[in-house]
């Protein structure tokens with residue numbers, strides 16, 4: 646199947662950040678991108694501070710590597726839009742780096758990698774140069790996790806972009822995950838995963854309303 650061209654009128658752009666949100670939890674993605682909900686917790690506040698610092702630094706060259714901050718990105722082919730925290734150009738080859746704050750462990754990196762894959766696809770379309778690798782930088786551990794932009798990751802980006810777009814167009818909230826993902830989720834209070842996700846708990850709460 647040929648890719649659609651989202652430059653035509655009426656396209657529904659998908660933010661690069663939505664790819665990570667959806668990969669982590671489709672309901673979280675819908676709360677942010679459909680319902681425009683965004684509650685702060687300690688992790689999002691720290692993350693925002695880190696992002697602001699990254700975006701304040703001007704572009705510069707170091708040891709022959711050009712570094713661009715806050716680079717606007719887009720892909721007409723997939724209908725993606727967003728911004729890269731930082732892109733290094735190694736002998737002209739773009740190398741995106743996505744900054745993250747919080748408890749980024751191996752299982753979290755897989756979600757950030759989808760966002761990074763989206764950035765790589767955008768950079769390839771914008772520059773015409775293949776982007777084989779990028780990195781997720783975890784501020785708390787000061788560690789870079791290098792991500793190879795494999796064909797599997799590209800397929801995942803494409804599939805998740807389509808899923809996010811369908812969700813935006815439908816305007817519906819998926820059911821809550823109600824699992825360990827919810828523990829540090831900034832949207833826990835508005836999502837109420839345990840009340841909504843557990844049917845029996847919800848029924849007992851409703852029953853309690855009418856108990857004298």
Ligand code: SF4
Nearest residue numbers: 670673822827830836
């Ligand atoms: S609280 Fe859980 S179900 Fe709700 S948005 Fe967050 S991760 Fe998803």
